[in-house]
Amino acid sequence: xxxxxxxxxxxxxGEENLRDSKADLYVYGADASVYEGKAFVVVKPxxxxxxxxxxxxxxxxxxxxxxxxxxSGMCGQTVPVKGGIVLDMKGLNRILEVxxxxxxxxxxxxxxxxxxxxxxxxxxxxxxxxxxxxxxATIGGEIGNNxxxxxxxxxxxxxDSVLGMKVVLANGDCVNLGSRTRVASSGxxxxxxxxxxxxxxxxxxEATLKFVPLPKxxxxxxANFNKLEQAGDxxxxxxxxxxxxxxxxLIDKVAITAVNQSMNLGLPDVEAxxxxxxxxxxxxxxxxxxxxxxxxxxxxxxxxxEVSYDAKERERIFAGRKKLFPALSRYREYLxxxxxxxxxxxxxxxxxxxxxxxxxxxxxxxxxxxxxxHCGAGCMHTKILMDTTKGAQWEAAREAIAEIxxxxxxxxxxxxxxxxxxxxxxPAFKQEKHDLLDLMRSVKKxxxxxxxxxxxxxxxxxxxWMSAARLRYVTQEGKDA
Amino acid sequence: xxxxxxxxxxxxxLNSCIRCGYCYEHCPIYRATGWxxxxxxxxxxxxxxxxxxxxxxxxxxxxxxxxxLGCGQCEKACSxxxxxxxxxxxxxxxxxxxxxxxxxxxxxxxxxxCVACLNCLRVCPHEARYFQDGIVLxxxxxxxGCGSCVDTCxxxxxxxxxxxxxxxxxxxxxxxxxxxxxxxxxKLVVFSCNWSxxxxxxxxxxxxxxxxxxxxxxxxxxxxxxxxxxxxxxxxKALELGAHGVLVVHCPxxxxxxxxxxxxxxxxxxxxxxxxxxxxxxxxxRTAEAPRLDTKAFSSAVSDFLRYLGSPxxxxxxxxxx
Numbered sequence: 114x115x116x117x118x119x120x121x122x123x124x125x126x127g128e129e130n131l132r133d134s135k136a137d138l139y140v141y142g143a144d145a146s147v148y149e150g151k152a153f154v155v156v157k158p159x160x161x162x163x164x165x166x167x168x169x170x171x172x173x174x175x176x177x178x179x180x181x182x183x184x185s186g187m188c189g190q191t192v193p194v195k196g197g198i199v200l201d202m203k204g205l206n207r208i209l210e211v212x213x214x215x216x217x218x219x220x221x222x223x224x225x226x227x228x229x230x231x232x233x234x235x236x237x238x239x240x241x242x243x244x245x246x247x248x249x250a251t252i253g254g255e256i257g258n259n260x261x262x263x264x265x266x267x268x269x270x271x272x273d274s275v276l277g278m279k280v281v282l283a284n285g286d287c288v289n290l291g292s293r294t295r296v297a298s299s300g301x302x303x304x305x306x307x308x309x310x311x312x313x314x315x316x317x318x319e320a321t322l323k324f325v326p327l328p329k330x331x332x333x334x335x336a337n338f339n340k341l342e343q344a345g346d347x348x349x350x351x352x353x354x355x356x357x358x359x360x361x362x363l364i365d366k367v368a369i370t371a372v373n374q375s376m377n378l379g380l381p382d383v384e385a386x387x388x389x390x391x392x393x394x395x396x397x398x399x400x401x402x403x404x405x406x407x408x409x410x411x412x413x414x415x416x417x418x419e420v421s422y423d424a425k426e427r428e429r430i431f432a433g434r435k436k437l438f439p440a441l442s443r444y445r446e447y448l449x450x451x452x453x454x455x456x457x458x459x460x461x462x463x464x465x466x467x468x469x470x471x472x473x474x475x476x477x478x479x480x481x482x483x484x485x486x487h488c489g490a491g492c493m494h495t496k497i498l499m500d501t502t503k504g505a506q507w508e509a510a511r512e513a514i515a516e517i518x519x520x521x522x523x524x525x526x527x528x529x530x531x532x533x534x535x536x537x538x539x540p541a542f543k544q545e546k547h548d549l550l551d552l553m554r555s556v557k558k559x560x561x562x563x564x565x566x567x568x569x570x571x572x573x574x575x576x577x578w579m580s581a582a583r584l585r586y587v588t589q590e591g592k593d594a
Numbered sequence: 595x596x597x598x599x600x601x602x603x604x605x606x607x608l609n610s611c612i613r614c615g616y617c618y619e620h621c622p623i624y625r626a627t628g629w630x631x632x633x634x635x636x637x638x639x640x641x642x643x644x645x646x647x648x649x650x651x652x653x654x655x656x657x658x659x660x661x662x663l664g665c666g667q668c669e670k671a672c673s674x675x676x677x678x679x680x681x682x683x684x685x686x687x688x689x690x691x692x693x694x695x696x697x698x699x700x701x702x703x704x705x706x707x708c709v710a711c712l713n714c715l716r717v718c719p720h721e722a723r724y725f726q727d728g729i730v731l732x733x734x735x736x737x738x739g740c741g742s743c744v745d746t747c748x749x750x751x752x753x754x755x756x757x758x759x760x761x762x763x764x765x766x767x768x769x770x771x772x773x774x775x776x777x778x779x780x781k782l783v784v785f786s787c788n789w790s791x792x793x794x795x796x797x798x799x800x801x802x803x804x805x806x807x808x809x810x811x812x813x814x815x816x817x818x819x820x821x822x823x824x825x826x827x828x829x830x831k832a833l834e835l836g837a838h839g840v841l842v843v844h845c846p847x848x849x850x851x852x853x854x855x856x857x858x859x860x861x862x863x864x865x866x867x868x869x870x871x872x873x874x875x876x877x878x879x880r881t882a883e884a885p886r887l888d889t890k891a892f893s894s895a896v897s898d899f900l901r902y903l904g905s906p907x908x909x910x911x912x913x914x915x916x
Contacts, residue, residue: 129764132629136655139648140631140639145613149648157628184630185615203628225619249615375675442610442674449609450674501609586609587646 116153117176117198125166130157130204141199144184144191146537147451148582152179152193157204161279161287161318164200168316169285171198171565178283179567180312182223182254185246187452188535190258190311194569194582202253205318208232217276217293218324222253222317229322238324241268244531245438253317258533259309263434266489267359267392268325270531272308279319280307283561293321306556311533312567314560328392330399331359333427334407336415337383341365344385345465347413348488351389352461356405360390361489362434365468368441368483372433375443380433381417385468388434389489390427437485441496448481448498449586453537453578454514458491459526470520471495478509492530501586507594511579518544536581539574546572600684601645604677608642611635611676620667622788623699625817632661634668634678641685653696656689660698663820664720664738665788686735699739699754701732707751714743714752741823745857754823765816766831772814773836780903782813783832784896786843787821787854787884812900813841821845821881822854826861829879838903842881843892849885877902 123131132138133154142150153176158164171178177197184191193199206223213236220229226247230239244250244262254260256278261270268274277291291297291304307314338344344363351361364372364386372378380386387410391402403420410418421427441450459467468484471493475482481498497513499506518528518541528534528542543550550572557564557573564573575581586594617634618624624633631640640658643649659682669678689696701722708729715723715730722736723743732743744752773781814837818824821844829840842862844855859881866876882895 132631134654135649135652136636136640136658137629137631139643139655140636143613143639145615155629183615183618184613201630246614246616249618438612438614439673439675442612446606450612452612585642 115174115176116196117171117174119154121170122154122156122167122198125170126156126158126163130159131155141181141184141201142193143585144181144189145187145452146189146192146535147453147584147586148189148192148194148536149585150192150194150582151196152199153196155199155201157201159204161205161281164205164281164316164318165285165287167198167200167285168281168283172284172563175563175565177565177568178316180222180253180257180316182251182257183225183246183249185250186254186258186535187455187532188529188537189582190533190535190567190570192536192582194536197565197568200316202316203251206251209319211236213238215293216295216323217321219319219321220252221319222251222256224252226250226252226255233324234327237327239327240274240322240324242271242274252320252322256308256317256320257310257312259531261487261490261492261531263360263362263487265487265492265531266361267357272305274322274324275304275308275320276323277321278304278307278317280315280317282315283563283566287318291321295323309533311535311570313557313571313573314566316566326394328359328399329394330396330422331390331392331427332399332403332420332422333360333388333390333430334403334410334418334420335430336387336389336407336410337381337417338385338387338413338415339383340414341384341468342465343413343415344387345462345468347387347410347415348464349461350409350413351406352489354405354409356402356409357391358389358402358406358489359392360388361406361487362388363464363468363485363488363493364388364434364437365472365484367472367481368437368485369433371440371444371483372436375440376436378433378436383416386433387415387488388431396422434485441483441498444481444498447500447502449501450496450498451501451510452532453497453510454482454495454517455537456486456492456494456530456532457518457521457526457528458530459493459521459524461488461491463524463526464488464491464493467493467520467524467526471517474513474516474520478513480506480509480513482513486530490530491526494530494532501594502589504588504594507579507584514541514578534571534574536570536574537578539571539581540576540578543572543574543576598645598685598688600688601641601681604641604681604684605645607676607681608638608645610674611638611642611672612674613639614673616673617668617671617678620671622663622665622667622817623661625788631658634662634672637662637682638676638678641681644685651689651692651694653694656692656694657696657698659685659689660696660700660734663699663740683735690735696734698734700734700737701739701741701743701752701754703729703731704751704753705729707749709749709751711748713746713748717742717746739823740820741825741854741857744825745822745861754825762828765828766835768816769814769832769835769837776812779812780839780900781837782839782841782896782900782903783829783837784813784815784841784843785818785821785824785829786815786841786892787845787858788817813896820850820854821858822850822856824858824861826865829862829865833878838878839899840879841895841899842879843884843895844881846883846885855883 181191203223205221209219486494884891
């Protein structure tokens with residue numbers, strides 16, 4: 114792989130849209146994962162022709178290109194492991210059109226999710242995939258990772274909201290994929306191929322998204338369970354009952370302890386907490402959903418059940434889940450919260466035993482793991498809390514992760530629910546999709562013959578996640594972890 | 595051998611940063627430049643790299659942590675509870691110990707102009723000014739770029755080239771480009787305080803987007819760290835470059851933590867008097883108050899001003915040159 118000619122790149126994007134100092138390159142070598150890499154240069158194109166010129170230049174000179182939103186990915190998707198040009202897509206951040214009559218909007222990839230929703234809100238609509246990181250996550254990044262969030266149980270992931278897009282191919286050609294209509298029956302749905310492709314096929318430069326009406330009513334409920342299995346059964350039954358919650362979240366004991374310990378929220382000392390929400394335009398319909406969920410929770414020995422339409426009350430109920438992320442970081446001073454085995458999806462009926470498996474595996478290997486997530490969508494999240502200065506803890510994490518993903522496969526689950534693969538989940542992904550790897554590589558080659566787009570990710574990431582790139586942490590001996 | 599003794603004590607805290615990036619939207623420096631390496635997360639990554647010798651200490655890598663206004667918004671927003679301000683302070687001290695030259699959002703004294711009146715020492719709320727060899731200098735470890743010293747310096751010896759969280763030259767270039775691209779419009783330049791108007795700014799931005807492409811927005815917005823840091827020369831320069839009006843949006847006085855609102859109002863009053871004496875319409879420079887969480891104050895101040903600039907009889911006035 115060749116280093117780029119900086120002067121040539123400055124001509125394309127303008128001097129003010131390029132950075133190549135040591136400090137800049139070091140920062141753009143990192144994201145929210147455990148990895149660090151080093152780019153040759155960071156550029157911020159502000160027009161589609163600039164992206165086309167950059168790609169044509171990179172393709173001609175066989176230089177890797179790594180498209181990047183805000184770098185909030187947790188699996189190393191945007192870490193430049195083979196050097197190259199980091200495309201900071203935040204320079205393309207305009208909301209181009211909000212078309213209420215035809216129920217779509219067109220946005221550039223650098224638009225931040227929350228900003229899009231602020232723009233849609235006055236029209237009475239919202240863009241629902243919204244991950245927890247919506248305050249910084251860009252639409253381009255969300256599409257690249259097929260992101261979703263707490264309301265995916267009802268509204269789905271990015272894949273369910275994208276109608277079409279404009280992409281720049283590796284050779285610099287710009288093509289339109291998909292449509293602006295709700296239905297489009299013929300031909301290969303190439304726009305869907307882009308979703309979850311993690312920047313390995315093309316550079317998204319515009320997306321056409323559908324949106325849905327903002328509900329007039331939202332009601333949230335909470336139920337506590339003394340046994341994880343009871344919560345798991347309740348989840349399964351709520352879904353099987355035909356109930357359509359807009360949120361169904363699980364918080365396990367480790368997470369409850371973390372929240373209580375670091376934030377003193379006074380959550381009950383139970384094995385699991387379920388949060389459920391229903392929304393809609395008619396209160397009676399919301400009541401119907403909530404009542405059903407409440408009855409099912411009660412039937413499975415759920416206690417302390419309360420529900421509320423009041424915004425402040427809902428905020429109080431949700432506080433335990435909302436504070437979970439920071440609570441895990443503050444669990445114990447010497448433990449770092451690492452994004453490893455950070456997400457997976459399993460059938461609803463296997464949520465409880467997957468959570469149990471995570472706990473048992475963590476105990477066995479002397480690390481701390483929690484199990485929480487958007488269980489109404491089958492999405493399970495974990496974090497590994499460990500002393501990152503100790504080499505033995507990393508080995509323990511490696512073994513635990515392998516065991517957990519083996520379990521996920523055994524229950525017909527899948528490696529990633531919404532965070533993507535990058536490098537940290539690639540070994541599990543490759544094991545799960547072992548019969549598709551050659552086909553995926555053929556698809557990649559058709560789009561990107563020279564393999565310049567985000568190389569070393571997904572099916573092309575190494576089999577050992579620990580050595581896939583340099584880890585950000587340093588051991589006690591001062592060596593790289 | 596670099597020691598980073600103080601920074602070393604923060605090793606666990608640096609590890610506890612989960613690099614979520616939730617600090618981005620709160621940082622005035624990041625919001626001005628849009629580069630992740632200028633955001634708080636970027637600074638923590640650089641400090642982590644310096645501490646573990648993954649990157650070397652140079653003016654480039656060492657200066658990042660000095661490009662901070664110490665507002666603390668990142669720390670409040672930090673999902674991991676990382677004490678960013680303390681870390682930055684200690685890192686600054688370690689870096690200064692090495693004797694390396696740094697550049698940042700720091701007050702700079704022109705020794706040719708300083709008359710050693712020591713007024714700036716008295717007003718600096720951060721005790722960042724000290725007297726040495728006949729002039730008053732800035733302690734880069736303590737300076738928060740609040741601008742109190744600039745205001746008080748009667749000799750005009752203190753400058754903040756980057757007090758607006760962006761390069762002065764860059765701002766002037768952007769004003770030039772805006773004027774050039776809006777030849778037939780009323781050209782309004784808005785300097786807005788980051789703290790007071792964030793929700794209002796969002797509202798205004800999207801209202802504008804509903805109606806027109808962003809580049810056709812009838813005003814050019816610069817988000818400043820605090821309206822009190824805006825030097826009088828910049829609104830004047832905007833008029834000189836062809837802007838028809840300049841609006842400075844600030845917090846209500848009782849919501850400003852460092853008297854920035856009062857300083858901004860006083861400064862703009864002086865500028866209006868100057869315009870008046872020069873026979874120009876003083877209404878071309880205005881201030882507006884935008885309370886925190888008020889989603890409409892900003893956009894209504896902009897709309898009122900644009901209406902004024904577009905009203906009959908104002909053409910001659912707005913055609914003045916400075």
